[in-house]
Amino acid sequence: GQQVMQIPQYQHVQEGEDFTTYCNSSTTLSNIQWYKQRPGGHPVFLIQLVKSGEVKKQKRLTFQFGEAKKNSSLHITATQTTDVGTYFCAGTQGGSEKLVFGKGMKLTVNP
Amino acid sequence: ETGVTQSPTHLIKTRGQQVTLRCSSQSGHNTVSWYQQALGQGPQFIFQYYREEENGRGNFPPRFSGLQFPNYSSELNVNALELDDSALYLCASSHPQRTTQYFGPGTRLLVL
Secondary structure, eight states, X not given: OOOEEEEOSEEEEETTOOEEEXXXXXXOOXXXXXXXXXXXXXXXXXXXXXXXXXXXXXXXXXXXXXXXXXXXXXXXXXXXXXXXXXXXXXEEOTTOOOOEEOOOEEEEEEO | OOOOEEEOSEEEEOTTOOEEEEEEOOTTOOEEXXXXXXXXXXXXXXXXXXXXXXXXXXXOOTTEEEEEOTTSOEEEEEOSOOGGGOEEEEEXXXXXXXXXXXXXXXXXXXXX
């Protein structure tokens, strides 16, 4: 079945650093979504990418959908302590309603 | 605009018991999905309800069942609880024909 993998699983950065995390699907996706879950909280929708090669920015966050629609990346510039949490990518395949989540990338920030 | 709400927030059950979790969708959303999130894992899709009918199911056994009501609220029922059912159960609602999920705060279930 469809699998979504995220690398790395853990990322520890110094405040102010940039970093990138990746999401890879075993199958071609209809769309990819990114969510953020703070410790003890629930996933909160960040963004959805639909088109091949699409790039979207939200302040210091840049999201990209791969040309083959099988991978995605999230780049955070000048990391802040407020960025702490677990970032999940999730995708749907074909006409399926099933949203498949990766295991997440847990970000910690050293102030 | 009212967000997704879930009840109860926490629950402790013993093996073999049955549990019912409840969810009220965000206003304007007629689609509700349920997810199980084990510790340190991503949410896993259980099933989705649209217009009171099941509209897609993940790899969960039949002892996981659900309902959706005319006001779009929903219930998740789990029979014959097992220790591995201990998890955060998340309900998410969405606009018709859109896959973006708006999650509720979840119900933390502990099975002893």
